[in-house]
Amino acid sequence: MITERHLQIFIALAEEQHFGDAARAVGITQPPLSQGLRRLEALVGAKLFERGAGGVELTPAGVALLPYARRALTSIEDLHQAAVARDPEGPEIRLGLAPEVPPSAGAAVAAACGSMIPGSRVTVVTAPTSSLVNQVGTGRLTLAAVLHPAVLDGLEAGPVSLLPTWALVPAATVDSEVVALRQLKGLPIAVRPRAEAPAARDLFLDTLALHRPDGGTVVVTDERAGLAMAAAGQAIVVTADPALIAPGVGRHRLADDPLPLRLRLVWSRTRTPFLRPNDVMAQLTEALAS
Amino acid sequence: MNARIRGIFEDAGVRGWMHAVSLDEPEASVELDADAVVPMASVYKLPLLAGFCRLVDLGELDPRERVTLEPSARTAGPTGLSAFADPVTLSLRDLALSMATVSDNASADALLDIVGLRRLAEILESFGLRRTWVRRGTAANLRDLQRRTGVDDPDAALAVLADNDRTDPVGVYEAANASAASARDLTLLLRRLWAGELLSASQTEFVKTTMHRQVFLNRLASGFPHDGVRVAGKTGTFGALRHEAGVVTLPGGAAFAIAVFTHAARGDFRQPRVDAAIGEAARVAVDVLR
Numbered sequence: 268m269i270t271e272r273h274l275q276i277f278i279a280l281a282e283e284q285h286f287g288d289a290a291r292a293v294g295i296t297q298p299p300l301s302q303g304l305r306r307l308e309a310l311v312g313a314k315l316f317e318r319g320a321g322g323v324e325l326t327p328a329g330v331a332l333l334p335y336a337r338r339a340l341t342s343i344e345d346l347h348q349a350a351v352a353r354d355p356e357g358p359e360i361r362l363g364l365a366p367e368v369p370p371s372a373g374a375a376v377a378a379a380c381g382s383m384i385p386g387s388r389v390t391v392v393t394a395p396t397s398s399l400v401n402q403v404g405t406g407r408l409t410l411a412a413v414l415h416p417a418v419l420d421g422l423e424a425g426p427v428s429l430l431p432t433w434a435l436v437p438a439a440t441v442d443s444e445v446v447a448l449r450q451l452k453g454l455p456i457a458v459r460p461r462a463e464a465p466a467a468r469d470l471f472l473d474t475l476a477l478h479r480p481d482g483g484t485v486v487v488t489d490e491r492a493g494l495a496m497a498a499a500g501q502a503i504v505v506t507a508d509p510a511l512i513a514p515g516v517g518r519h520r521l522a523d524d525p526l527p528l529r530l531r532l533v534w535s536r537t538r539t540p541f542l543r544p545n546d547v548m549a550q551l552t553e554a555l556a557s
Numbered sequence: 558m559n560a561r562i563r564g565i566f567e568d569a570g571v572r573g574w575m576h577a578v579s580l581d582e583p584e585a586s587v588e589l590d591a592d593a594v595v596p597m598a599s600v601y602k603l604p605l606l607a608g609f610c611r612l613v614d615l616g617e618l619d620p621r622e623r624v625t626l627e628p629s630a631r632t633a634g635p636t637g638l639s640a641f642a643d644p645v646t647l648s649l650r651d652l653a654l655s656m657a658t659v660s661d662n663a664s665a666d667a668l669l670d671i672v673g674l675r676r677l678a679e680i681l682e683s684f685g686l687r688r689t690w691v692r693r694g695t696a697a698n699l700r701d702l703q704r705r706t707g708v709d710d711p712d713a714a715l716a717v718l719a720d721n722d723r724t725d726p727v728g729v730y731e732a733a734n735a736s737a738a739s740a741r742d743l744t745l746l747l748r749r750l751w752a753g754e755l756l757s758a759s760q761t762e763f764v765k766t767t768m769h770r771q772v773f774l775n776r777l778a779s780g781f782p783h784d785g786v787r788v789a790g791k792t793g794t795f796g797a798l799r800h801e802a803g804v805v806t807l808p809g810g811a812a813f814a815i816a817v818f819t820h821a822a823r824g825d826f827r828q829p830r831v832d833a834a835i836g837e838a839a840r841v842a843v844d845v846l847r
Contacts, residue, residue: 287728287731287733287734288727288728291727291728297733397567415721415822416570416721416821416822416823416824417570417822418566418567418570418571418572418820418822419822420572424724425724426724427721427722427723427724429722462568465567465568465569465570466570466571466821466822466823467570467822469570469823469830470721470823470825527722529721529722531724
């Protein structure tokens with residue numbers, strides 16, 4: 268019996284022309300991919316691919332049968348979609364957001380999530396990157412927007428989005444609209460605890476140390492605390508949130524944007540409810556960065 | 558114990574794999590995902606060194622035979638003959654020395670050509686290694702990277718991996734097509750080498766001496782800031798991969814085979830925290846096993 272998986276393998280190999288890449292596209296490893304292909308070739312009674320110098324190529328039989336496979340797979344996907352649309356509960360999409368994600372960006376991703384699967388219910392939690400990666404890995408979350416770079420341990424991840432950041436500085440410290448990082452002297456920069464995302468935090472701190480050798484940092488629990496410290500004249504906040512303001516605190520662009528917020532969507536290859544996760548994540552990534 | 562090792566890797570922003578074992582009491586070990594097969598990067602030069610020495614023992618290669626390497630045919634790299642400007646003529650054993658002590662890519666590829674992938678695979682199998690595959694040398698590895706990044710120049714292709722603002726091209730860290738091994742297999746190789754089970758007394762001595770002459774002290778050796786502790790090792794670095802496999806010998810003579818593989822979240826060429834984490838993990842393991 269030809270299964271949905273056989274069709275996925277056929278189409279992925281035709282598109283990727285590489286066993287490893289095709290296996291990744293289907294979400295399996297190489298041995299079951301090869302095995303599935305052999306089974307499909309036995310079922311249709313024809314060799315579908317030749318191993319060439321640079322990868323795999325369709326045989327004439329493969330070329331002839333590919334359009335039928337595409338149509339069959341599309342029909343199966345339509346069936347899934349129709350079934351999902353009929354479910355009164357709808358699937359649940361559990362979205363995780365790192366605390367550094369600006370509220371408006373997080374809202375845009377959540378809204379886009381909801382429109383991806385009609386009738387779905389979106390729930391959202393905020394947690395540090397290390398916790399979100401863990402929760403996506405164990406299936407407690409469907410996907411998450413996390414800081415990059417982070418150790419992802421086999422999770423799927425979308426492209427890196429760079430969000431520009433502003434320096435929130437006690438008024439009267441600097442006057443120009445754009446400031447160089449090294450001009451921000453005398454006050455510590457508020458940072459969240461390192462353990463939340465060691466690699467991303469170290470990259471931030473190493474970049475900071477390169478541009479601004481003195482001034483130091485002060486650990487804060489969240490941007491609310493950081494903003495309050497800035498208002499009290501005690502700290503500088505670096506934020507990607509375009510709406511974070513307070514009386515007595517000036518917002519300044521940083522020259523050359525040395526400390527962009529790097530964000531990435533992560534999800535589990537085997538647990539995604541999306542039929543074409545890569546397409547969905549591309550749209551969600553757009554929502555994150557817009 | 559694993560929690561401590563895991564904590565070291567987490568703090569350094571890496572995914573880590575490790576196996577450490579006492580040479581005298583191999584039933585005692587410290588391990589973390591020790592059977593996972595990981596791309597070896599330049600650690601493949603260690604099984605290649607052992608394979609070369611085996612062929613010398615068999616009389617198939619003459620260690621004093623001289624070869625000439627032309628600059629145009631040499632593999633690129635930061636050290637050894639890779640960095641030289643002019644043709645170099647040297648003996649096979651000096652080629653092996655340069656390969657193992659400074660991770661010279663040009664010497665390694667020349668030696669791999671002479672030893673041959675098939676011959677090496679047979680030797681590694683005869684050594685009892687079941688999860689160690691030398692599938693290609695550095696030149697082929699760089700060609701694969703150039704293909705995946707779509708960049709012509711090896712340095713520019715490596716720069717893509719080092720850029721924290723970009724996503725790694727698909728498959729560059731995949732074990733399936735690369736030279737790869739499990740941490741446990743590498744400590745088995747080291748243990749058998751050190752016990753003199755694989756090579757003649759003179760070739761065993763050559764391997765040990767050569768590995769003790771390795772110039773990189775920033776990884777395993779960094780965990781043992783005491784000249785009384787001897788460290789023989791072979792590092793591997795490729796993109797975000799940082800590895801080392803070696804033997805640590807304490808002043809009393811107790812010795813431990815250790816293999817640590819890491820895959821850093823950050824892409825930067827220079828990652829001193831990761832190098833130090835490899836030393837720290839080794840130190841913790843030795844303290845448990847001694």
